Amino acid sequence: EPEVTQTPSHQVTQMGQEVILRCVPISNHLYFYWYRQILGQKVEFLVSFYNNEISEKSEIFDDQFSVERPDGSNFTLKIRSTKLEDSAMYFCASSAEASYSNQPQHFGDGTRLSIL
Amino acid sequence: GNSVTQMEGPVTLSEEAFLTINCTYTATGYPSLFWYVQYPGEGLQLLLKATKADDKGSNKGFEATYRKETTSFHLEKGSVQVSDSAVYFCAFTQGGSEKLVFGKGTKLTVNP
Numbered sequence: 001e002p003e004v005t006q007t008p009s010h011q012v013t014q015m016g017q018e019v020i021l022r023c024v025p026i027s028n029h030l031y032f033y034w035y036r037q038i039l040g041q042k043v044e045f046l047v048s049f050y051n052n053e054i055s056e057k058s059e060i061f062d063d064q065f066s067v068e069r070p071d072g073s074n075f076t077l078k079i080r081s082t083k084l085e086d087s088a089m090y091f092c093a094s095s096a097e098a099s100y101s102n103q104p105q106h107f108g109d110g111t112r113l114s115i116l
Numbered sequence: 117g118n119s120v121t122q123m124e125g126p127v128t129l130s131e132e133a134f135l136t137i138n139c140t141y142t143a144t145g146y147p148s149l150f151w152y153v154q155y156p157g158e159g160l161q162l163l164l165k166a167t168k169a170d171d172k173g174s175n176k177g178f179e180a181t182y183r184k185e186t187t188s189f190h191l192e193k194g195s196v197q198v199s200d201s202a203v204y205f206c207a208f209t210q211g212g213s214e215k216l217v218f219g220k221g222t223k224l225t226v227n228p
Contacts, residue, residue: 004159033214043160043205045215056214091159098214104150105216109159 002026004108006092012114013082021077021111023092032075033093033105034067036060043091049075050098079113087115118143120206122219129196129226137191137222139180139206147208149173149182149189150216154203163191163204196226 005024013019025032034046047057049067064080075094079086089112093105123138141147151163151173164173169184178193189206206219 006159031214033216035216042220043207043216043218045217048214058215093160093216104162104165106162107152107160109157 004092004094004106006090006108006111008111009109010112010114012116015084015115016081019079019082019113021079021090021092021113023075023077023108024073025075025092025094026096026106027073029094029096029106031055031095031098031103031105032067032069033095034077035091035093035107036088037091037110038085038088046077082113082115084115087113089113118208118210118217120208120217120219122204122206122222125203125222125224127222127224129224131198131226131228132195133226135191135193135196135200135224137204137206137224139189139191139219141187141189141206141208141217143187143208143210143217145211146184147210149180150207150209151178151180151189151191152205152207152218154205154221156202160205196224198226198228200224201226 032049037043047061048055066078089110091110093107095103095105097103148167150165152160153163164175166173166182172181180191203221205221207216
């Protein structure tokens with residue numbers, strides 16, 4: 001069964017450094033998402049991406065965050081200048097159609113980001 | 117605001133016991149409802165879904181019924197197995213928005 005893959009599984013970065021989290025969505029999917037889960041808290045939506053542009057973002061997704069689909073297979077989340085509070089598990093997801101058409105989102109295994 | 121409230125965990129059961137994990141939601145309009153499961157060391161997997169009132173989603177012996185009158189989507193399984201040990205997340209999407217809104221998750225441990 002096709003799956004969403006994320007790399008790396010664990011990323012350790014010094015505060016203030018830039019970090020790029022990588023995702024390969026399911027190949028025929030058109031909608032891409034990032035979520036994060038701070039330890040002990042809820043899974044929170046960050047951003048959705050369709051047709052090479054952001055379609056929706058949360059208040060968490062401020063100017064230090066950006067997303068990109070640099071080629072036909074990868075989808076990346078960049079955090080420009082990391083803060084301690086960015087430490088979390090980051091999940092990538094994809095879906096064949098828009099969520100409001102009731103298509104489920106398929107998730108990767110996540111990247112655990114630790115900021116020191 | 118929009119939110120999901122899930123039964124506080126952790127839940128510990130013996131094999132073959134009956135499982136209920138309560139979930140209620142606060143949303144406008146007609147959300148689509150989901151249960152996701154996260155097995156140890158893995159990502160979130162869709163377990164089941166229901167997209168309109170009175171729909172029942174089912175998969176792997178798990179069931180949940182979309183109850184609009186009580187804004188609930190409780191997860192049930194008649195006889196749990198050790199392999200069902202995982203964290204279960206209730207979530208929804210609603211018209212015009214891409215985002216899934218998640219509950220905090222309920223950790224289930226099933227002992228042999």
